[in-house]
Amino acid sequence: MMTDKILQQQIQYYSARANEYDEWFYRIGRYDRGQENNQRWFDEVAIVKDALYQIGAVDDILELASGTGIWTQELLGIGKKITAIDASEEVIAINRYKLGSRSVEYHIFDLFTWQPDIEYDLVFFAFWLSHVPPNLLDSFLTKVNQSVHIGGQIFIIDSRFEPTSTANNHILEDDGNFYKTRKLNDGQEFQIVKIFYQPDELQDKLKQAGFQAEVKMTDNYFIYVLGRKVSTALL
Ligand SMILES: C[S@@+](CC[C@H](N)C(=O)[O-])C[C@H]1O[C@@H](n2cnc3c(N)ncnc32)[C@H](O)[C@@H]1O
Numbered sequence: 001m002m003t004d005k006i007l008q009q010q011i012q013y014y015s016a017r018a019n020e021y022d023e024w025f026y027r028i029g030r031y032d033r034g035q036e037n038n039q040r041w042f043d044e045v046a047i048v049k050d051a052l053y054q055i056g057a058v059d060d061i062l063e064l065a066s067g068t069g070i071w072t073q074e075l076l077g078i079g080k081k082i083t084a085i086d087a088s089e090e091v092i093a094i095n096r097y098k099l100g101s102r103s104v105e106y107h108i109f110d111l112f113t114w115q116p117d118i119e120y121d122l123v124f125f126a127f128w129l130s131h132v133p134p135n136l137l138d139s140f141l142t143k144v145n146q147s148v149h150i151g152g153q154i155f156i157i158d159s160r161f162e163p164t165s166t167a168n169n170h171i172l173e174d175d176g177n178f179y180k181t182r183k184l185n186d187g188q189e190f191q192i193v194k195i196f197y198q199p200d201e202l203q204d205k206l207k208q209a210g211f212q213a214e215v216k217m218t219d220n221y222f223i224y225v226l227g228r229k230v231s232t233a234l235l
Contacts (some may be wrong), residue, residue: 003048003133003135003136003193004110004229006110006179006184006193006204007112007133007181007189007193009190009191009192010131010190010191010192011071011110013182013190013192014067014086014087014088014089014090014091014191015090015091016090016188016190017182017184018068018088018090018091018093018094018182018208019090019094020184020185021067021068021072021091021094022041022068024059024166024167025070027041029040029185030167030168030169031166031167031168032168033164033172037164039220040219040220041165041220041221043220044218044219044220044221045118045185045222047218047222048157048218048222048224049074049213051155051216051224051226052074052078052124053077053089054170054226055122055153055155055218055226056078056168057078057079057080058078058079058080058121058122058153059079059080060079060080060081060083060118060120060121060122061075061078061079061081061082061083061120061121061122061123062082062083062118062120062122062124062147062194063075063082063083063084063085063123063124063125064085064086064089064111064124064125064128064144065085065086065087065111065125065126065127065128065131066084066085066086066091066092066095066106067086067089067091067095067126068094068098069084069094069095069098069099070094070126071124071126071157072084072095072099072104073098073099075124078099078122079103079121079134081103081104081105082101082103082105082229083104083105083107083118083120084104084105084106084107085106085107085108085109086106086108086109086113087108087109087110087111088108088138089108092106092108092178102147105169108230111140111143111227112136114143115143116144116146117142118147119146119147119148119149119152120147120149121148121149121152121153122146122147122152122153122154122155123144123147123152123153123154123155124147124154124155124156125144125154125156125157126157126158127157127158127159128158129156129158129168129195130158130159130193130194130195130196131175131192131193131195131198131199132195133193133195134178134180134195135163136204136207137197137205138208141205141206141208141209142209144209145209145210145211145229148228148229150229150231151228151229151230152225152228152229153226153228153229154206154211154213154226154228154229155224155226155227156224156225156227157222157223157224158168158196158197158222158223158224159194159196159221159222159223160217160218160220160221160222160223161174161196162221163224164219164220165220165221167183169178170183171182171201174176178193178194178195179191179193180190180192180193180194181213187219191209196223197223198219199215199216199223200215202215202225203215206225207226207235210229210230210235211227211228211229212227212228212230212232212234212235213225213226213227213228214226214227
């Protein structure tokens with residue numbers, strides 16, 4: 001099936017991009033969109049970080065698609081122990097090296113076949129949901145629900161549709177097609193999934209999956225969600 005191939009390519013893309021991944025978040029090289037846009041980006045990152053810190057201290061955090069550790073390092077300020085999962089060995093190696101923390105336990109799993117077996121206080125994922133195809137969204141969110149204890153929380157961050165968020169040689173088309181082409185610095189191309197879930201749609205999906213959630217957006221770049229797992233009688 002087409003999607004399976006793209007989902008494998010998506011893992012290959014992030015593995016091949018591991019060493020240049022952080023350029024995106026720190027607005028370096030192809031992701032440098034000029035001082036004004038960059039400032040806007042960092043100001044909006046600060047808003048999202050503030051919202052994350054509002055959660056306060058928790059014991060056990062599960063981070064899905066943890067990548068190179070941009071958010072894992074923030075989670076270390078909130079949780080006593082972080083379990084970080086990603087399908088790419090290469091990004092996990094960078095995360096482990098950058099953080100050098102005994103409080104993070106790493107696992108290499110494909111999230112589409114992963115089966116949760118522990119309930120955490122907080123499940124966090126940044127810039128991952130937009131890579132989950134619509135036909136797999138419900139089953140993914142059900143697994144997220146199984147990973148949080150009742151009363152526990154979820155925090156999600158993702159991209160809004162904003163052309164300056166991606167590299168200057170990526171074309172962000174609003175064409176309804178969720179397969180997108182991504183390039184590395186050396187020009188190598190990959191197909192990945194990228195979907196901009198809308199706030200109402202996301203809120204409904206999260207409710208269906210057993211969460212009371214508040215979906216917010218920053219002015220340009222980010223959509224973020226704080227949610228709580230409640231017993232289904234309360235939904
Ligand atoms: C856009 S990055 C986000 C990384 C990190 N959360 C951040 O915000 O910097 C997407 C991540 O998903 C990982 N990934 C891709 N496909 C995956 C899969 N099937 N299962 C688990 N992780 C996957 C990639 O290796 C990559 O680290």
